[in-house]
Amino acid sequence: MFSSFMNKALLIAFAMLVMSFTGCIEDEGEAAPIATFFVEEGSDGVYHVTVIKVSAQADLTGFSFYLKDDTSATYVGGNGFGEIAMQNISGNLHGIDTSYSGDDVGLQNRTEQISNDDGSDYPVHFDDSDRDGKLSAGDEFMVYGSGNAANGPAEDNWKLDIQFDASGDIIGSAKML
DSSP, X not given: OHHHHHHXXXXXXXXXXXXXXXXXXXXXXXXXXXXXXXXXXXXXXXXEEEEEEXXXXXXXXXXXXXXXXXXXXXXXXXXOEEESSOEEXXXXXXXXXXXXXXXXXXXXXXXXXXXXXXXXXXXXXXXXXXXXXXXXXXXXXXXXXXXXXXXXXXXXXXXXXXXXXXXXXXXXXXXXX
16 A cells, blocks of 8 residues: 555656646747858849758748847947848838838838848848748848948958847858858
């Protein structure tokens, strides 16, 4: 009888231990995907950062970007950091997606401003090439340096960091070369 009681007590203790670990796992948040990029500088002074692979797809609204100089300081002139997806957040327009095709007139105007910019105001542009609203292979960031058609701040050895907002993790970095 004592043995049966001990087995039940041990089973209950084990179940409580497992439940406490389950709670810890749930509290850690969503797992961040991992992204890989290919960088090529065009003759126009624009760095083309192509998404090669993303380990798990997530909506563009879940990602932010940070343009960093050669000392790893975030570029704060112009729009060197922020949301990737076009969004109207509490009346403020955010995003750098030049492929936005929604019905929000303010975001349509922002898309046009970014598309027509030479990197002076928006040093990073984004094109959701397959128009799926997710960060996926084939999508492209354009990081503006200086050249024929570019008037941006980026130089060799700068980098573009992409952050998964749910976890705060940098899921990939692309170095300008």
